Amino acid sequence: MTTTLTKPPAEPVPEPPRRGRRGPKSARAGGQMHAGPVAYIILALFTVGSLFPLVWTAIAASRDNQRLAQTPPPFWFGGNLFDKIEIAWTDANMGEAILNTTIVAGISAVTVVFLSTIAGFAFAKLKFRGRNALMLIVVGTMMIPPQLSIIPLYMMVAKLDWTDQLQAVIFPSLVSAFGVFFMRQYLLQALPDEIIEAARVDGASSWRVVWHVVFPAARPAMAVLGMLIFVQVWNDFLWPFLVLTQNGNPTVQVAVAGLGRGFTPDQALIMGGALLGTLPLLLVFAIFGKQIVGGIMQGAVKG
Amino acid sequence: MTTRHDTAAPPSKGGAAPGRGPGDAVSPETAKKRARLSRRWQRDLRWSPYAFVSPFFLLFAAFGLFPLLYTGWASLHTVELTAPTDMEWAGLDNFTRIFDDEFFWNAAKNTLTIGIISTVPQLLMAMGLAHILNYKLRGSTFYRVVMLAPYATSIAAASLVFVLLFGRDYGMINWFLDLIGLDKIDWQSDKWPSQIAVSSIVIWRWTGYNALIYLAAMQAIPQDLYESAALDGASRWRQFIHVTLPQLRPTILFTVVVSTIGASQLFGEPLLFDANKGASGGSQHQFQTLGLYLYEQGWVNQHLGRASAIAWTMFLILIVIGIINYVISRRLRASS
Numbered sequence: 001m002t003t004t005l006t007k008p009p010a011e012p013v014p015e016p017p018r019r020g021r022r023g024p025k026s027a028r029a030g031g032q033m034h035a036g037p038v039a040y041i042i043l044a045l046f047t048v049g050s051l052f053p054l055v056w057t058a059i060a061a062s063r064d065n066q067r068l069a070q071t072p073p074p075f076w077f078g079g080n081l082f083d084k085i086e087i088a089w090t091d092a093n094m095g096e097a098i099l100n101t102t103i104v105a106g107i108s109a110v111t112v113v114f115l116s117t118i119a120g121f122a123f124a125k126l127k128f129r130g131r132n133a134l135m136l137i138v139v140g141t142m143m144i145p146p147q148l149s150i151i152p153l154y155m156m157v158a159k160l161d162w163t164d165q166l167q168a169v170i171f172p173s174l175v176s177a178f179g180v181f182f183m184r185q186y187l188l189q190a191l192p193d194e195i196i197e198a199a200r201v202d203g204a205s206s207w208r209v210v211w212h213v214v215f216p217a218a219r220p221a222m223a224v225l226g227m228l229i230f231v232q233v234w235n236d237f238l239w240p241f242l243v244l245t246q247n248g249n250p251t252v253q254v255a256v257a258g259l260g261r262g263f264t265p266d267q268a269l270i271m272g273g274a275l276l277g278t279l280p281l282l283l284v285f286a287i288f289g290k291q292i293v294g295g296i297m298q299g300a301v302k303g
Numbered sequence: 304m305t306t307r308h309d310t311a312a313p314p315s316k317g318g319a320a321p322g323r324g325p326g327d328a329v330s331p332e333t334a335k336k337r338a339r340l341s342r343r344w345q346r347d348l349r350w351s352p353y354a355f356v357s358p359f360f361l362l363f364a365a366f367g368l369f370p371l372l373y374t375g376w377a378s379l380h381t382v383e384l385t386a387p388t389d390m391e392w393a394g395l396d397n398f399t400r401i402f403d404d405e406f407f408w409n410a411a412k413n414t415l416t417i418g419i420i421s422t423v424p425q426l427l428m429a430m431g432l433a434h435i436l437n438y439k440l441r442g443s444t445f446y447r448v449v450m451l452a453p454y455a456t457s458i459a460a461a462s463l464v465f466v467l468l469f470g471r472d473y474g475m476i477n478w479f480l481d482l483i484g485l486d487k488i489d490w491q492s493d494k495w496p497s498q499i500a501v502s503s504i505v506i507w508r509w510t511g512y513n514a515l516i517y518l519a520a521m522q523a524i525p526q527d528l529y530e531s532a533a534l535d536g537a538s539r540w541r542q543f544i545h546v547t548l549p550q551l552r553p554t555i556l557f558t559v560v561v562s563t564i565g566a567s568q569l570f571g572e573p574l575l576f577d578a579n580k581g582a583s584g585g586s587q588h589q590f591q592t593l594g595l596y597l598y599e600q601g602w603v604n605q606h607l608g609r610a611s612a613i614a615w616t617m618f619l620i621l622i623v624i625g626i627i628n629y630v631i632s633r634r635l636r637a638s639s
Contacts, residue, residue: 149370206351289448
């Protein structure tokens, strides 16, 4: 906000943007003003702020307890990084944890995307009685945090004897009102009614329409939703923490949280585990960052 | 059956052929088939929407709605963690117990203050950041992805790093305070510093995400509004106040609601910020949130019934927040 105050130099150029308005994309050209140096300085600060804790995780993981208990804290890498990562990998079950989390997040993402797409399609393009009321329920459930349901879920898991088993984490994560909402918003405008009509005229059943028309049209949104759900399930903390233990099928979050226990915890080891648990997602973001950003922004405008 | 078809066929053949379609002219067999197909077609059109939405609602009923309602039921019982399926009727005992507990009110207050400390700066910074990202920038995608990196970092990893950064004796933040000549702060034991530290984890993780949501909304604002404002001689600051902010109103309300709900559920950050990983939220309960208090009652003290009463109370609080939000948004809509 402060930048707006300190940005008068860009003032006396209202002419060129007005020409730009004639272009087809006038509505999207919100920021046609070029950023001044102040904006870049602030962005640089935010960049450092966003990345520093992550970089420092790696720096701390490359040191040892002794070094971390000295006063100028380390600003550069020491020599222990790979040792600590290796110990975390073997001793703290991080390898198994990463595998477990990949399974859980992968199954959840695929299932949620599939179910959300067909439900979103029905809400966006099909007419049926009770559609609006049901959609209202979907939106309403988005506002209810899953945390409030954990106690009966815990009882269910205890009754089914699912403690320490991955399905205890998978099943509750399959419910995603956000996913239904997201796909509905996307299909409302990405899927023209005429295409569905054309398929109908050709005699396609609803299921064939879903398979041959909806899925191809929804593919970009499905990919983004899949990544968002994957990230969310990967980072979920409370529920896995309750039903999984460190020594029986932990997810990454459970394993990382468990690293800190003990009388004199090995801080570098904790950081090594934290780093290991974060790296896979950072890698996904480095590769698909643009799409994920686009997906979040897309979901936001229509929401 | 056959006779009926025989008698039914002729009229269509003779008179209104276009109304029945060309198929009837062929044979009664095809007509029958067509009728069956069309019935199946009708059934498909009618029922497949329900088939498409039912998996979501079934899963939601099993893992969302039922547990939520059952929480209310369990809150009226005595249930121990060690035997979670044995329930004994207790009436409102659990509720009177927690309302008499000073730590419940302490946790409620902490949740409120941490919620404010984490949400307000986070959304203000996100707004400023979105405004900057809305300029024409070199490498704009790079900045957007970088701002989202904390969102990709888990609560556990982020909290554990911040514990070190906020360390009293050897933490980087205290080292820096010392460097510029300020007193070191005990970020763990003192009430307000610890709440600020816990909030900073939330702020770090969510500012970039909210900035992207604001940015998306800013880009959807029609350019004409800025142009007419500029023609009226409005400065950029005034344009921001009089064009951007009013246009963003629904988005702001949305982020406030989502952040409020998130803040009311805060659990992992305060849990891991305690050096001993206890559920008490610090030695003096100085940063124990309602989420932690619920966990402490249910899983440390092993009273699931009491924990259910806490969850149900939180649910009622959220409903109140939802109603307030609804009233405010209606007022806003009415006034604009």
